[in-house]
Amino acid sequence: MNVLLNGGIAQRGLDLLSKRFGDRVSLRHIAGNTAIDAETMAWAEAMVSVNYDAAMAAAPNLRLLQIPASGLDAIDLAAVPAGAVICNVYEHEVAIAEYAFNGMLEWVVGLARRNRAFKSGDWTGTPSLGGETRGELAGMTVGCLGYGNIGRAVARRAQAFEMKVMALTRNPRPLDPTPAFMGGYDQRGEILGAVDFLVICCPLTEETRGIIGRGELTAMKSSAVVINVARGHIADEDALFEALSKDVIGGAILDTWYQYPTADDRRVRPSKHTFHELDNVLMTPHISGWSEGQQQRRWAKTGDNIEALMTGGDLINVMRPAQS
Numbered sequence: 001m002n003v004l005l006n007g008g009i010a011q012r013g014l015d016l017l018s019k020r021f022g023d024r025v026s027l028r029h030i031a032g033n034t035a036i037d038a039e040t041m042a043w044a045e046a047m048v049s050v051n052y053d054a055a056m057a058a059a060p061n062l063r064l065l066q067i068p069a070s071g072l073d074a075i076d077l078a079a080v081p082a083g084a085v086i087c088n089v090y091e092h093e094v095a096i097a098e099y100a101f102n103g104m105l106e107w108v109v110g111l112a113r114r115n116r117a118f119k120s121g122d123w124t125g126t127p128s129l130g131g132e133t134r135g136e137l138a139g140m141t142v143g144c145l146g147y148g149n150i151g152r153a154v155a156r157r158a159q160a161f162e163m164k165v166m167a168l169t170r171n172p173r174p175l176d177p178t179p180a181f182m183g184g185y186d187q188r189g190e191i192l193g194a195v196d197f198l199v200i201c202c203p204l205t206e207e208t209r210g211i212i213g214r215g216e217l218t219a220m221k222s223s224a225v226v227i228n229v230a231r232g233h234i235a236d237e238d239a240l241f242e243a244l245s246k247d248v249i250g251g252a253i254l255d256t257w258y259q260y261p262t263a264d265d266r267r268v269r270p271s272k273h274t275f276h277e278l279d280n281v282l283m284t285p286h287i288s289g290w291s292e293g294q295q296q297r298r299w300a301k302t303g304d305n306i307e308a309l310m311t312g313g314d315l316i317n318v319m320r321p322a323q324s
Helices: 008-024 038-043 093-109 111-119 149-160 185-190 214-219 237-245 292-311
Strands: 002-006 026-030 046-048 064-066 085-087 141-145 164-168 181-183 197-200 225-228 251-254 281-283 318-320
Touching: 002 008, 002 038, 008 026, 008 292, 026 038, 046 292, 064 292, 093 111, 093 149, 093 197, 093 225, 093 251, 093 281, 093 292, 141 149, 149 164, 164 185, 181 185, 214 237, 237 251
Parallel strands: 002 026, 002 046, 046 064, 064 085, 141 164, 141 197, 164 181, 197 225, 225 251, 251 281
Antiparallel strands: 085 318
């Protein structure tokens, strides 16, 4: 079987898939930002790529478009040949949930901040000098905007920390672990005033774009913290910056953004606003899901789908079946 690996993110899979399949599969890798020639597109029976658009040459033999990630943001569904199944992978929920909890613990305990201060000789916070007490996650409330794999992974850890969990999802139904409140996105007013941390972990869709706006942020506690590990535009960019700069909410832990680097500009700021100048913001360059375990699991699942395509087995995580 001919398998085309497209882009920088697919480079990792070249060795892993080669070791798994040997000479049963013919692999080609196209580096990121490199156009794929028509011969290669026609050659491919399976393609592993996070992007696909109408500018690509025809792929008459393509039977599988395997996205080595969860999002379909860069996939033009109409451009993908009708005869190709489109699948994705998840496997990032462990890493992202751990990131969210690292952020929550840092916010409440301040280990990194206190470490830096103490190494400079600052004893601020010690009880012997009358230092202020800090908070505890136990007894706090975490809200999950989205209750898929990531939201439920956050909830499991929250319950272990003796936190209350409230959740919103597109299709409310009984799910494990059971949150204290489960509602639809249109019921967000039911939880916003109650949560200490709001973890944004839903897909970016027309329904969720800007779903956390000025009104939602104003409804939150003045001490509440927004954690965005999904997509930047789920939280309105202007409203979020305003709420943070005016202390409408307590802060934010942001891993997903509004602007991203390109081949021509690798040091682009992540927003038109100066989030990086705000003391109540912790920010990272979209790394929350990027762990070794995630990569191993994702490429194993990708290999499973290639194997299924070769043997006539059932594909997993089908986002769009082949169309006749």
